[in-house]
Amino acid sequence: MAGHGFHVHGPHDHELEHAAHSNDIFSSKIAVMTAIMATVGALLGYEGGATQNTAAMLKNSAAINKTEASNRWSHYQAKSSKQNLAELALLLPASDVKKYETEIERYKAEKDQIKKEAEAFEQRVVELEKASDAALHQHHRWAQAMTAVQIAISLAAIALLTKKKWLEYTSYSVAAAGLGIAAFAWMHI
Template identity: 70%
Template sequence: MSGHGFHVHGPHDHAVEHAGHSNDKFAGNIAVTTAILATVGALFGYQGGATQNEAAMYKNNAAIDKTQAANSWSYYQSKSSKQNLAELAMILPGVDPEKYKAEVARYKTEKEDIKKDAEKWEASSAEWNKKSDAMMHTHHQWALATTAVQIAISLAAITLLTHRKWLLYTSYGVAAAGVVLGICAAAHVDPLAFLGGGAHH
């Protein structure tokens, strides 16, 4: 009498109950797997965002140093123009060439210092660009790893609906690939480079 909280179990009820427990275990395993993958995916996504921000910062530093180099070269050109005028003045009649000779020598010395400064800024800009490109490469690896984990989660969800074990195994395989990509990104190693006999640093 179920109205009083009692229920008599028949053979069919026991079978359904057993099947329910079996399904609950299967669903529980998928739920745990999905939760783990979601956590891993969140960590990968965070790293992807962080590396993208670093790449942007490096690119900004490269632009700043490039501007500094351009300013130095402009200053260099200004000194060259003054040197040329001083050299021209030396050959004019009625002037003291020694006076302008000293100026020419001073401009030459100043130009050398400015040139070194400009080249230093250019080298620094190139280095920042190199770092930015490397960081963007790492960002793309994190993005691929995150995508793989998200696909694995989707496959796990479909498995829950279809109860196809091969889908679950496929989900595990894709998740494993995502984890490998994540490890490679953390280690700054390009997995594809191994096929060509090299690694990205």
């Protein structure tokens, strides 16, 4: 049935269609600005989604590194237990002192290396968490900018329907505020 010219659209679409085929400068200007704002809004939405994904990936990497740090600390504890057993074995009569002293030194060296690895993973967790928080903050800025542009588009539609000049200017002002917020997002502020 769509091939027979049947279609349904809302009042805003109807006004835009008429504006495109008329000499009404007011309507034409709002129609063009609405299209521009919609395009800008799509770009802001993309940026918001991208930064949200980045924040999630960083948070996931932090969790993986936290698990690795925990694994290293567990390994450290196991080496400490083995070192303690070797130290206790030294107290036994007729123990092989040289063997256990060598084991104790080996466990100490292994523990030092494991400790460095665990601390490095913990430091990486702190860095990843901080980067994730920054990306999430940036995502919120993109979302705020997108919301402002959506409100500006709605105000433009109302201005088009009511033919109110002050609503047109309000729409442009809100869109400009959205662009200002987008600039903050771009600069990571």
